[in-house]
Amino acid sequence: MEEESWITHEEYLAAAELFRSAFPAFAAEVARVEIIRGKLNDFQLSRAVTMATDSIEILGWDSRRTVLAIFDVYVELYRGEGRLAADRWVEATFGAGLIYTESNESGMADPGLLARLAEIELEIGAREADLLELYRELTRLKTAASGTSVTSTADSEQLSDRWTLSPDHVTIKE
Structure with a gap:
């Protein structure tokens, strides 16, 4: 009721x-x-x-x-x-x-506009994933080219005495 x-x-x-x-x-x-x-x-x-x-x-x-x-x-x-x-x-x-x-x-x-917006959002997500993978490969290649080995720490990876890779970015020391 x-x-x-x-x-x-x-x-x-x-x-x-x-x-x-x-x-x-x-x-x-x-x-x-x-x-x-x-x-x-x-x-x-x-x-x-x-x-x-x-x-x-x-x-x-x-x-x-x-x-x-x-x-x-x-x-x-x-x-x-x-x-x-x-x-x-x-x-x-x-x-x-x-x-x-x-x-x-x-x-x-317009439904066509909304559909296109959804397509673009999906494409951006896919490209972000691709770019992240390319970034990781670039980092591995730079590490290999510098001849240093990668040692991991809890929050970041020390790639050489000049580079530090954290989850968000690469720091290059001058």
């Missing part, structure tokens, strides 16, 4: 304002995940709601419950009628959300 709760009109308006400020983060996450995986499942929706509510400062338990209840209505509409209907409900009810035009039915951001 659900617990019935009564809130004042002022509390509702405050919660609606919090919802309006959290909704863009929620909508962006929904759009991002839809581009990658299609319609969101319950876990993905819960995660998007959590991200959105974590992006705002909620002062009390009652306002948090009210904001979460508003998101629950959105989630139910999303599951039953789809994202477009749920977004239109937000626009009609709270005056917030996404404005749709004939040329852009996708919402807040």
Whole structure:
């Protein structure tokens, strides 16, 4: 049995304002995940709601419950009628959300743009790993070229009397 709760009109308006400020983060996450995986499942929706509510400062338990209840209505509409209907409900009810035009039915951001952003983030991560590996190889080659052996310490490696390799950088003594 659900617990019935009564809130004042002022509390509702405050919660609606919090919802309006959290909704863009929620909508962006929904759009991002839809581009990658299609319609969101319950876990993905819960995660998007959590991200959105974590992006705002909620002062009390009652306002948090009210904001979460508003998101629950959105989630139910999303599951039953789809994202477009749920977004239109937000626009009609709270005056917030996404404005749709004939040329852009996708919402807040172009799905192609969001997909490209995700691709670039993955590529940067992969290249960072490659650069780290190249850096390690460079260090090994410099060590071999200098004819010194590498001795490890707890925090850094002494490569020669001029170089020190720590987890973050190489120090060259002049």
